[in-house]
Amino acid sequence: MNIIITSIDYILNRARANSLWPLTFATSCCGIEMMQTVASDNDIARFGSEIFRGSPRQADLLICAGTITHKMAPALLRLYEQMPEPKYVIAMGACTCGGGMFAETSYSVVKGIDKIIPVDIYLPMCPPKPESLIDAIRKLQDDIKKESILKRKDFLDAHCSRLTEYKGMLVEEDFVVTKLGVK
Amino acid sequence: MNYLYFLYIEFLAKHNIPKIFGDITFYVIPACIIFVALILVILVLVLFERKLLGWFTQRKGPNRVGFWGVLQTLADAFKLLCKENITPIGADRAVFNLAPIIMFLPVLIALGLIPFSSEFTFMNFQTNVLIYVILATFPVLSILLAGWASNNKYSLIGGVRNVAQILAYELPISFTVLSVIVLASSMNLTQITLAQSNQYGVLGWYWFPCIIGFGLMLICTLAELNRCPFDLPEAESELIAGYNTEYSGMRFALFYLSEYGMLFANSLFISVLFLGGYLSPFGKYLSPILFSGPVGNILIYFEQAFWLFAKSFLIIFIFIWVRATLPRLASFDLLKFSWNILLPLSIVNLLLMSLLKFFVGGVYA
Numbered sequence: 001m002n003i004i005i006t007s008i009d010y011i012l013n014r015a016r017a018n019s020l021w022p023l024t025f026a027t028s029c030c031g032i033e034m035m036q037t038v039a040s041d042n043d044i045a046r047f048g049s050e051i052f053r054g055s056p057r058q059a060d061l062l063i064c065a066g067t068i069t070h071k072m073a074p075a076l077l078r079l080y081e082q083m084p085e086p087k088y089v090i091a092m093g094a095c096t097c098g099g100g101m102f103a104e105t106s107y108s109v110v111k112g113i114d115k116i117i118p119v120d121i122y123l124p125m126c127p128p129k130p131e132s133l134i135d136a137i138r139k140l141q142d143d144i145k146k147e148s149i150l151k152r153k154d155f156l157d158a159h160c161s162r163l164t165e166y167k168g169m170l171v172e173e174d175f176v177v178t179k180l181g182v183k
Numbered sequence: 184m185n186y187l188y189f190l191y192i193e194f195l196a197k198h199n200i201p202k203i204f205g206d207i208t209f210y211v212i213p214a215c216i217i218f219v220a221l222i223l224v225i226l227v228l229v230l231f232e233r234k235l236l237g238w239f240t241q242r243k244g245p246n247r248v249g250f251w252g253v254l255q256t257l258a259d260a261f262k263l264l265c266k267e268n269i270t271p272i273g274a275d276r277a278v279f280n281l282a283p284i285i286m287f288l289p290v291l292i293a294l295g296l297i298p299f300s301s302e303f304t305f306m307n308f309q310t311n312v313l314i315y316v317i318l319a320t321f322p323v324l325s326i327l328l329a330g331w332a333s334n335n336k337y338s339l340i341g342g343v344r345n346v347a348q349i350l351a352y353e354l355p356i357s358f359t360v361l362s363v364i365v366l367a368s369s370m371n372l373t374q375i376t377l378a379q380s381n382q383y384g385v386l387g388w389y390w391f392p393c394i395i396g397f398g399l400m401l402i403c404t405l406a407e408l409n410r411c412p413f414d415l416p417e418a419e420s421e422l423i424a425g426y427n428t429e430y431s432g433m434r435f436a437l438f439y440l441s442e443y444g445m446l447f448a449n450s451l452f453i454s455v456l457f458l459g460g461y462l463s464p465f466g467k468y469l470s471p472i473l474f475s476g477p478v479g480n481i482l483i484y485f486e487q488a489f490w491l492f493a494k495s496f497l498i499i500f501i502f503i504w505v506r507a508t509l510p511r512l513a514s515f516d517l518l519k520f521s522w523n524i525l526l527p528l529s530i531v532n533l534l535l536m537s538l539l540k541f542f543v544g545g546v547y548a
């Protein structure tokens with residue numbers, strides 16, 4: 001039995017790890033570094049993740065590249081919920097990890113996206129170099145390769161969003177995050 | 184097909200298997216071969232495209248899965264297979280699930296119409312070409328259904344755009360195909376292939392006399408396949424992912440597969456019409472020279488299939504090249520380009536080919 005499970009795990013994890021399609025989601029300056037990662041010098045395609053999908057329905061990986069403001073937070077939450085399982089998140093940049101340079105003074109920035117959605121890999125720096133983004137993707141791949149279908153339940157519990165709706169300071173009262181299509 | 188049929192029946196008779204069994208399985212086997220070959224070719228094609236796009240932009244392309252990245256598409260396929268399937272709440276469930284399946288069927292039928300070698304055409308009708316041209320427009324139906332059933336504005340715009348695009352580009356294709364039919368005086372793909380074998384070798388193929396038509400066909404097929412620079416139905420910067428915005432997992436993979444399957448089928452079709460189909464570019468086949476005796480005679484069929492595949496991959500290479508080079512057209516320009524330039528040009532081309540056939544008929548008859 002164990003042999004079957006481990007071999008299924010082996011194939012599945014390797015398939016998942018090597019075809020992480022990211023969502024096109026760049027909210028500020030870190031996005032430029034993400035674009036650079038796709039370009040010639042730091043070719044992200046080597047790891048099979050150059051297919052940036054515009055639609056969250058086909059993406060596996062949310063590289064959150066840039067500052068998330070309170071106004072952007074509901075959109076981030078909705079995008080995350082629209083992604084089908086299994087989904088992974090890389091918090092790219094100091095802003096997304098804990099507010100970064102906006103942590104002390106800003107009234108408008110979410111101090112760490114892990115208040116809204118679960119994060120698999122934290123990648124601090126302002127901004128991270130393309131090499132470090134590739135390093136983050138490699139670390140995520142290593143994590144994925146350790147998954148098992150027996151621990152699927154824990155995985156799903158760890159990967160549901162932290163909030164059901166987000167009402168920040170600047171969000172209007174009637175802007176409700178719907179759970180479109182996800183049960 | 185007849186020659187293979189007799190070989191097969193003879194082989195069965197030697198082993199005392201009744202003829203009825205042979206009659207049935209003879210048509211099942213090629214269908215299975217086509218299906219398996221199609222899946223394999225699509226897997227190769229996706230990798231081919233990603234590698235080439237990488238090279239065109241001075242990147243390396245996928246190179247981590249398996250040796251030199253050969254298993255990359257397999258990894259993608261497995262991942263898509265095991266991904267969650269989401270049906271949006273507002274969507275029309277039945278149509279939403281049916282659309283990807285409908286998209287895949289015409290590809291399979293279209294491949295059956297292509298003469299892969301002089302003995303292997305699965306469905307050898309007298310009017311192969313017409314059936315193919317009709318089948319090639321079928322994906323638009325499922326794209327429209329998908330766009331309509333998704334209950335999403337981006338999907339709907341993508342689907343409707345695709346209809347407008349196909350309407351505009353199907354006419355030039357029909358006129359170009361008509362000019363080839365005039366040249367070959369036949370509507371059968373095998374006979375069109377045979378009509379191209381003459382003493383001029385490569386220059387005798389129809390791309391040379393019908394060079395305008397060849398160019399038109401390449402452009403219009405790009406538009407029909409929704410590939411760059413005509414990929415308006417799934418324009419990523421405008422429409423998120425166009426008609427497949429709401430599709431995830433295996434249903435999206437089916438769209439993906441059938442798009443590449445259609446690409447392959449259409450490139451085969453172009454190489455049959457303009458590049459001499461399964462004919463060898465050297466005038467005669469190499470396998471009887473290299474292998475003497477019956478082996479060489481059997482190998483001829485494989486060699487013919489090889490030439491056809493090589494030609495179609497050449498055309499696919501051109502398509503990928505175009506995709507890596509040109510930016511996307513605006514929606515209105517796209518339609519204007521077809522109605523104002525391509526359609527008149529294709530009619531002129533048909534006229535020229537008729538004149539050529541009338542005056543110099545003997546050469547290209």
Ligand code: SF4
Binds near residue numbers: 066093094
């Ligand atoms: S971490 Fe720095 S570079 Fe990245 S989004 Fe924040 S401010 Fe910009």
